[in-house]
Amino acid sequence: xxxxxxxxxxxxxxxxxxxxxxxxxxxxxxxxxxxxxxxxxxxxxxxxxxxxxxxxxxxxxxxxxxxxxxxxxxxxxxxxxxxxxxxxxxxxxxxxxxxxxxxxxxxxxxxxxxxxxxxxxxxxxxxxxxxxxxxxxxxxxxxxxxxxxxxxxxxxxxxxxxxxxxxxxxxxxxxxxxxxxxxxxxxxxxxxxxxxxxxxxxxxxxxxxxxxxxxxxxxxxxxxxxxxxxxxxxxxxxxxxxxxxxxxxxxxxxxxxxxxxxxxxxxxxxxxxxxxxxxxxxxxxxxxxxxxxxxxxxxxxxxxxxxxxxxxxxxxxxxxxxxxxxxxxxxxxxxxxxxxxxxxxxxxxxxxxxxxxxxxxxxxxxxxxxxxxxxxxxxxxxxxxxxxxxxxxxxxxxxxxxxxxxxxxxxxxxxxxxxxxxxxxxxxxxxxxxxxxxxxxxxxxxxxxxxxxxxxxxxxxxxxxxxxxxxxxxxxxxxxxxxxxxxxxxxxxxxxxxxxxxxxxxxxxxxxxxxxxxxxxxxxxxxxxxx
Numbered sequence: 439x440x441x442x443x444x445x446x447x448x449x450x451x452x453x454x455x456x457x458x459x460x461x462x463x464x465x466x467x468x469x470x471x472x473x474x475x476x477x478x479x480x481x482x483x484x485x486x487x488x489x490x491x492x493x494x495x496x497x498x499x500x501x502x503x504x505x506x507x508x509x510x511x512x513x514x515x516x517x518x519x520x521x522x523x524x525x526x527x528x529x530x531x532x533x534x535x536x537x538x539x540x541x542x543x544x545x546x547x548x549x550x551x552x553x554x555x556x557x558x559x560x561x562x563x564x565x566x567x568x569x570x571x572x573x574x575x576x577x578x579x580x581x582x583x584x585x586x587x588x589x590x591x592x593x594x595x596x597x598x599x600x601x602x603x604x605x606x607x608x609x610x611x612x613x614x615x616x617x618x619x620x621x622x623x624x625x626x627x628x629x630x631x632x633x634x635x636x637x638x639x640x641x642x643x644x645x646x647x648x649x650x651x652x653x654x655x656x657x658x659x660x661x662x663x664x665x666x667x668x669x670x671x672x673x674x675x676x677x678x679x680x681x682x683x684x685x686x687x688x689x690x691x692x693x694x695x696x697x698x699x700x701x702x703x704x705x706x707x708x709x710x711x712x713x714x715x716x717x718x719x720x721x722x723x724x725x726x727x728x729x730x731x732x733x734x735x736x737x738x739x740x741x742x743x744x745x746x747x748x749x750x751x752x753x754x755x756x757x758x759x760x761x762x763x764x765x766x767x768x769x770x771x772x773x774x775x776x777x778x779x780x781x782x783x784x785x786x787x788x789x790x791x792x793x794x795x796x797x798x799x800x801x802x803x804x805x806x807x808x809x810x811x812x813x814x815x816x817x818x819x820x821x822x823x824x825x826x827x828x829x830x831x832x833x834x835x836x837x838x839x840x841x842x843x844x845x846x847x848x849x850x851x852x853x854x855x856x857x858x859x860x861x862x863x864x865x866x867x868x869x870x871x872x873x874x875x876x877x878x879x880x881x882x883x884x885x886x887x888x889x890x891x892x893x894x895x896x897x898x899x900x901x902x903x904x905x906x907x908x909x910x911x912x913x914x915x916x917x918x919x920x921x922x923x924x925x926x927x928x929x930x931x932x933x934x935x936x937x938x939x940x941x942x943x944x945x946x947x948x949x950x951x952x953x954x955x956x957x958x959x960x961x962x963x964x965x966x967x968x969x
Contacts, residue, residue, distance in 0.1 A: 479524030789821025
């Protein structure tokens with residue numbers, strides 16, 4: 439008997455059932471990829487507030503690198519977009535408090551606004567990860583560098599486009615990690631690039647066809663060796679001490695909903711004046727809008743005693759608004775000393791340059807949104823991008839207000855002329871808008887990164903915290919507890935000299951990092967032609 443070996447016709451509907459199973463499996467895998475990307479993105483934001491777990495940032499970026507390295511460009515873009523939305527929303531969820539609790543927006547609208555902001559910013563990472571998925575060469579070292587370059591492009595875009603909002607940038611997770619030793623050389627974005635490449639190196643070796651074990655050992659070995667080497671390298675002292683000042687830093691701890699209230703404003707003003715006059719330090723610093731009224735709104739005989747008091751051996755930097763309807767309003771710092779009598783008005787003046795969108799200026803087309811909130815918003819005037827420092831007892835103190843210290847490349851512009859370069863940075867802030875949240879720790883980490891980049895101390899006088907002194911190693915040496923009213927007596931040592939980052943960023947801004955990213959991406963093109 440001869441068996442019939444001809445192919446049998448499939449049973450009716452078998453192909454359709456197989457197609458349904460295949461599409462169902464794909465949908466399930468995509469759902470799992472999206473869920474994993476969201477978890478990785480949320481975890482990636484945490485070390486920016488809790489730097490002791492800096493290793494979590496490397497693991498999360500490694501997880502993203504694994505996902506996009508095995509995906510099509512379209513799928514890589516989707517996964518990276520979800521990662522970026524979760525990263526941004528976890529890192530900036532406290533914006534909800536300012537819009538809902540203080541602005542009066544409905545809770546759903548405030549939550550949607552936070553999500554929409556991070557969805558737009560997340561598009562940068564989505565685009566570059568699609569590019570990575572298209573250009574990757576399945577060579578561990580090259581792919582790790584390519585991943586880092588793409589990551590760097592996304593972070594530069596987020597930090598610059600539309601005035602920039604680089605809050606929770608990946609480099610801030612590493613102020614206490616071995617990679618922090620690179621900050622004086624390459625700045626926070628450079629640190630982020632290195633960490634992205636290291637994180638990718640942990641897993642991309644596993645993607646080598648037929649050499650999974652060897653590739654894994656190679657990628658893991660290179661990344662771990664680099665971390666150990668960075669930990670063993672002793673930081674290079676690019677700066678040297680000048681002199682020491684004694685400080686008095688004020689923390690007023692005024693709840694945001696009471697800052698301008700008629701029932702509490704007299705007590706707020708009285709406390710600020712009393713503490714300024716009673717301060718013991720050579721340099722006294724009050725937080726952003728510690729005097730919250732315009733000059734013509736102040737009570738009679740409020741400002742004159744302060745101006746007279748600081749014409750002796752003490753000096754003060756005081757946050758207050760200035761200007762008029764005709765000339766425009768500014769968020770400012772006023773400096774008082776016996777040397778400021780020669781300045782216009784008899785005081786040093788620093789006007790905030792990098793304004794907060796929706797808070798200090800209203801982006802075109804969004805006035806309808808700001809008018810929905812019960813917050814006194816308006817368009818402030820911008821100060822000089824490279825303002826003079828406040829000179830006192832041989833030191834040059836460079837004020838910056840609120841989140842201006844988030845933009846290291848702008849602070850670097852003050853080092854173009856070494857004889858005018860700051861010896862001390864002073865951040866003057868009020869982030870009571872965001873309540874008792876991770877925003878306080880994150881802003882402290884931002885200031886610590888600036889101290890590392892420039893090897894300069896950063897002193898911070900804030901309304902609710904963190905009121906601290908940070909030395910040139912990025913270490914907090916003196917601090918007040920958060921959300922308490924008090925005065926911090928401390929000392930700070932000024933520094934002079936120039937770090938490599940201060941040198942190149944003061945001359946070329948962020949262009950060298952952009953050029954690095956583009957060159958690394960172009961390196962893959964000759965390989966593509968050969969293959």
